[in-house]
Amino acid sequence: MTKDNSIYDCLIIGAGPGGLQAAIHLARYNRRVLLVDRGGGRTSHASHIVNYLGIKEISGRELIASGLEQAQHFGVEVIKDSVTSVEKNVVFIVQTPQGSFQSRFVLISTGAVDHQPRLRNLGRFFGRGFYTCVDCDGYLTTGKKLLVMGNSLNAARLSLGMKQMYTDDISLLLIDFTLPHDYEAVIRDENIPILFGEPVALLGEKDLEGVHLADDRVIKCQAIMATFGWHLNDSFLDGLSLDRDHENFKILTNSTNESSLPGLYIVGAMKTGHSQAIIAAGQGAVAAIDINRQLLEL
């Protein structure tokens, strides 16, 4: 069978752990793979990943850099660009400012963006006292004086969970949010003080020492777990109608990570389920094996 070389076997959007693992698997089936990534992203912002099998500790940036090197070693083409749209006719057409690319399959691993409060010194303490992911960094708050902050019911739930798992010394700071009475009673029963205010700065030189509020109060703490919501990097999918969860948020897939649009696979934070680097990588491997199976049948 002759093969049209202007068409990729799989175009992968986003060099998160899921996209990279899929790229490595597909390249090792000698498939023609293009990976388009704009740089940055959630994994790159992780100063340390310590729950990845076989790796004691690695920065997110190092994990991505070594994954890119591994993928390129097996022949994956990589371009730095931002995808603006995906369409499907006979094949997929993926648009970026640099051009238009055609592919039989598309795999998306573009992740999400956490909403952060505007706080002075956030960069100094992000991942070093100021945390946003319990699954990733909750362990680091063990036995610490902890402040849970947020602007939704999630913050209240988080404070109860943190108390059960990591530390007794917890306060809850709510920003522009009032708790329903039943929740307030549960939190108070757990001896978690509830505070209200607008945080403006993190305090401390080397170690986190507290939070400065707009009304000049200071809340002392050694660690913060924050939850301010997040959004998906999915605006380039606006032209496609994909099945989503009951909140019309995350994208639904089948067990091999194929979405409701045949040939379009979703891995990582964009799809329903838990979001961790090792989970995204596993999803990438499953998707790649399934894409290859479908290519064998073409």
Ligand SMILES: Cc1cc2nc3c(=O)[nH]c(=O)nc-3n(C[C@H](O)[C@H](O)[C@H](O)COP(=O)(O)OP(=O)(O)OC[C@H]3O[C@@H](n4cnc5c(N)ncnc54)[C@H](O)[C@@H]3O)c2cc1C
């Ligand atoms: C602070 C922090 C700490 C974390 N710590 C851990 C940890 O310890 N352990 C763990 O397992 N997980 C950790 N995570 C979570 C983990 O990084 C992600 O959940 C996981 O890697 C899944 O990411 P992803 O592949 O969905 O997306 P990402 O890793 O965010 O990658 C998405 C990629 O897609 C690119 N992209 C986005 N839009 C476009 C577009 N339109 N065109 C081209 N490219 C695009 C982005 O630039 C980025 O490179 C942490 C996350 C954060 C924020």
